[in-house]
Structure formats: C-alpha cells, structure tokens
Amino acid sequence: MNKQETMEKIKNLYATFEYTDEKLTEIETIIKNYLAEHPTDTEMWLRLTKLELTPPWEDPDRMVSYLNSILSYDPYNIKAVLALAYIEDLFFGKMKESTFLVLCELKTDNPEILSMIEYAKAFYYMEKDEEKYAKHLIKSIDYWDKHVNNWKSLGKYYLKKGEIALGKDCIKKALENIQAVYG
Numbered sequence: 001m002n003k004q005e006t007m008e009k010i011k012n013l014y015a016t017f018e019y020t021d022e023k024l025t026e027i028e029t030i031i032k033n034y035l036a037e038h039p040t041d042t043e044m045w046l047r048l049t050k051l052e053l054t055p056p057w058e059d060p061d062r063m064v065s066y067l068n069s070i071l072s073y074d075p076y077n078i079k080a081v082l083a084l085a086y087i088e089d090l091f092f093g094k095m096k097e098s099t100f101l102v103l104c105e106l107k108t109d110n111p112e113i114l115s116m117i118e119y120a121k122a123f124y125y126m127e128k129d130e131e132k133y134a135k136h137l138i139k140s141i142d143y144w145d146k147h148v149n150n151w152k153s154l155g156k157y158y159l160k161k162g163e164i165a166l167g168k169d170c171i172k173k174a175l176e177n178i179q180a181v182y183g
Contacts, residue, residue, distance in 0.1 A: 003041070006034040010047075024057060035069075045070045046079060060091035071102075078106050078113055085120040100124045115144030122153065133157065148177045 001009075009030050013023050031048045035041060049066045052059050064087060070080040081102050088095045103124075106117055122136035134157050140150040155170030 001034060001037070003034070003038070003044075006030060006044075019054060024051065024054060027051060039069070040073050042070050042074065042077060042080070046083070049083060058091075060087055063087050063091075076102065076106055078108060078117070081106060082116055082120055085123070089123050094127065095120070095124045112144045112146075115140045115147055115150065118143060119147070119150045119153075122150075130157070145173070146177050148174045151177060 010027055013027055013030075028048070028051055031044055031051070035044055035048070038044065045066050049063045051057070052063045052066070064084065067080045067084045067087070070077050071084070074080070081099065085095050085099050085103060088099055100121065103117055103120055108114060108117075118136045118140035122133050122140060125132040125136060134154065137150050137154040137157065140147070141154065145151075151170050151174035155167045155174060157167075158164075158170060159167035161167075
C-alpha cells in the first residue's frame, strides 16, 4: 500500500471522531503495515508515536521505540529528538543525558525551532541548575517570543525567586500568546 492509500484509510477511520480501542488498533495496524514496507518514513513513525499519546493508550516505552527507529537512520532529526526529550521528561521524570547531548548538536536556521530546542534544554536543567534553566528559557524567548510555555515557565521561575513584577510580566506575555485552547 502506498502512502496516499494509507493516509486515506486513516482519515476515513478518524472521520467519525470516535476513538474506540478497535479503531485505534486498526489505525495502529495500518501504520505498522505501511512502515514494514517503508521503514524510513519519518512522518509515519511520528504519526505512530502521536497515536501512542492518545489516552488511555499512552505507552512511553513504545513511543521511545518508535522515535529511536527514526533516530537509527536520521540521528539528528529535530522532531524526533524534541519528541523524545518531551516524552522522557513527561513520562520518566527527566530527560536522559544522551538526549540532551543530541539536543545540543541540532542545527537549524528556523528561530521557532531553535526556541523549542532551548526550551527543551531548559527542562534538562530544571532540577539541576536554576541559573542554566532560566538562561535557556530566556534564550528560547529571544529566538521566538510567540510561544506560551517558555514565557509561563520563566514567569513561574521569577515568581518563585520573589521577582513578582518580572514574573507577572512573563505570565502576561504567555497569556497574550495563546492562540487556541484544546480539550
């Protein structure tokens, strides 16, 4: 099956917006069958990873496995490394040092992506070094000041430090940057 046919099957299953176990299993099977024939299709590996984020299906070990499949043939894939950093922090409590080291080697000219990389680096330092944590949050904002979470995190950092005015300003910026709210 080619990619267009695969995507069409998945779209048809998503059309009803009913996410039953049966439907999710069918989507997973379709994607895995496609990837068996096209093992270097990064977009489909990312879709499979995203499917694993669907509650109650969340399986961080499988997500890591899927992302490592991408990194096995494209070790500096920015989306895969950022997703891996997020999953490690969210599900395992901290980002692995090996993931952080790859984050530090990522290259791009895109300021929005650079902002996300710095934001991920900040979370590596959150429990280890507050100054480096704040430094990377500020760098993230310097690259792209239209995100929400970097402003929010920096605002919380300042509030915790007792710098109330700075903290409130950052939180205000975060709120101004909200474009949509999802359930």
